[in-house]
Amino acid sequence: MKALLLAVLLMPACASAGSLIAQRTLPAGTIIMPTDVAATAEGDGLPDNISQVVGQQLRVIVYEGRRIEASFLTAPTAINRNQMVTLAYEKSALRIEAEGRALSAGSVGQVIRVMNTASRVTVSGRIAPNGTVVVEQF
The missing domain is CATH 3.90.1210.10 (Antifreeze-like/N-acetylneuraminic acid synthase C-terminal domain)
Structure with a gap:
């Protein structure tokens, strides 16, 4: 054996x-x-x-x-469609956060569209590992 x-x-x-x-x-x-x-x-x-x-x-x-x-x-889905998310815009020492609604699902690192709930403006941002959507200036 x-x-x-x-x-x-x-x-x-x-x-x-x-x-x-x-x-x-x-x-x-x-x-x-x-x-x-x-x-x-x-x-x-x-x-x-x-x-x-x-x-x-x-x-x-x-x-x-x-x-x-x-x-x-x-890759696992980090954000689902219609989920409420935090939008973040960062530049140097400035960080602005707002609440938004995801218009599509996505995983970490993907770019999705999000509607700012306060202004109703649609922006695109990359999903961060912590679940926020970081909006970048193009």
């Missing part, structure tokens, strides 16, 4: 080009957790490492036991 375990541990890493499968049915929009996926030795599909998919969001439904393709994944 120890010899079998030792043989398995000493196998080359390149021999196990596998894929990831869903442990349960995962609806579209699910943020993948480590317990949601399992690695298999079968297949040549990407991704093949659990750390590559944990924290990603599914674009489509994946049924239990089915393979998770790279095209099924996207």
